[in-house]
Amino acid sequence: MVRTPSCDKNGMKKGTWTPEEDKKLVDYVTTHGCWNWRQLPKHAGLSRCGKSCRLRWINYLRPNVRRGNFSQEEDELILNLHQSLGNRWSAIARQLPGRTDNEIKNHWHSSLKNRSTNIKSKASEGNNLKTGNRKKDKANEELDIDSLLENASQNILESTPILTSPMPSSSTISSLSHSDYSGINYKSFGVEDEACSTQLIEEKSGDFWTEPFLQDFEGNVHCTTDDFLMPFLELGILYPPSPIDDGENDWLYGLHMAQTNEVHL
DNA sequence: AACCAACACAACCGCTGCTTT
DNA sequence: TAAAGCAGCGGTTGTGTTGGT
Numbered sequence: 001m002v003r004t005p006s007c008d009k010n011g012m013k014k015g016t017w018t019p020e021e022d023k024k025l026v027d028y029v030t031t032h033g034c035w036n037w038r039q040l041p042k043h044a045g046l047s048r049c050g051k052s053c054r055l056r057w058i059n060y061l062r063p064n065v066r067r068g069n070f071s072q073e074e075d076e077l078i079l080n081l082h083q084s085l086g087n088r089w090s091a092i093a094r095q096l097p098g099r100t101d102n103e104i105k106n107h108w109h110s111s112l113k114n115r116s117t118n119i120k121s122k123a124s125e126g127n128n129l130k131t132g133n134r135k136k137d138k139a140n141e142e143l144d145i146d147s148l149l150e151n152a153s154q155n156i157l158e159s160t161p162i163l164t165s166p167m168p169s170s171s172t173i174s175s176l177s178h179s180d181y182s183g184i185n186y187k188s189f190g191v192e193d194e195a196c197s198t199q200l201i202e203e204k205s206g207d208f209w210t211e212p213f214l215q216d217f218e219g220n221v222h223c224t225t226d227d228f229l230m231p232f233l234e235l236g237i238l239y240p241p242s243p244i245d246d247g248e249n250d251w252l253y254g255l256h257m258a259q260t261n262e263v264h265l
Numbered sequence: 266a267a268c269c270a271a272c273a274c275a276a277c278c279g280c281t282g283c284t285t286t
Numbered sequence: 287t288a289a290a291g292c293a294g295c296g297g298t299t300g301t302g303t304t305g306g307t
Contacts, residue, residue: 014277015300037293054293055276090295101295106274 013047017056021046025053026061059100066098070107078104078112 013021028044034057037050046053059065070078074096081092089101089108096104 016275038291051278051293052276058294059275087296102275105296110271110273 011047012049012052014052017060021048022056022061025057029057029061055102059102064098065100067103070099074099075112078108082108082112 017025024044024046028040032043034040034054037054040046040050041048041053044053048056077095078092081095085091087105089105093099093101093104
């Protein structure tokens with residue numbers, strides 16, 4: 001299932017990630033954010049290319065990545081979305097918080113593709129009015145996608161409680177510039193860094209410090225700050241709020257404690 | 266028990282489009 | 287405005303696992 005580790009001509013390691021590498025990446029991203037994927041491995045002490053780090057983080061290490069079996073609701077949603085969007089995995093993943101485009105793509109190719117083919121063949125049997133491939137101009141296509149995603153989002157919220165994941169999907173993340181989600185990281189952990197502008201998130205989300213929920217950049221409320229941080233707690237990267245401090249710096253205390261202790265994954 | 270095919274999934278590759286200079 | 291750098295995306299590959307014979 002995993003690739004044999006190897007190195008490319010630049011000495012960059014390839015193949016399976018080791019627990020040590022994972023730890024380094026998680027440590028670095030959670031404390032410094034993803035300010036530049038190309039430079040990140042150098043600073044994090046990893047012999048990996050930035051692309052590989054980014055992929056590893058988004059598809060595997062990022063908090064609240066949902067792993068394991070897809071629910072029936074998720075399967076249905078993927079099938080519906082794929083019928084309309086085609087292989088636009090990132091757009092599909094956007095409607096399944098916690099699922100990554102890569103995971104959905106794999107799931108599609110391994111099990112849903114056949115189901116889809118069956119459905120299509122059945123549909124075509126009873127529908128001779130079907131037209132051929134229509135070429136749409138870009139603007140019309142975008143409109144269709146927007147309305148479709150809007151409907152899909154409604155379905156998700158109404159049908160599956162698990163889909164209220166606090167983290168944006170990989171594609172939500174990927175649609176942000178690096179400075180954008182550096183902002184998320186630093187603000188979320190109560191850590192400021194000059195290199196990472198928090199302006200955008202503040203503009204889009206109102207006053208972060210008085211806002212009890214995390215919002216994505218379309219203004220959709222995903223979770224409370226504590227919900228967002230819980231996965232880090234479970235990983236042992238963060239620690240519970242200090243018993244001696246019931247103030248607003250609880251999670252900062254946790255981060256501080258984490259930085260002074262060994263992180264076990 | 267051994268073999269083989271199908272499945273599952275992590276990871277790589279290369280292209281595209283956006284942002285910055 | 288053009289070029290360079292970068293992140294994101296989708297296609298593809300490689301390999302461990304599982305199930306059937």
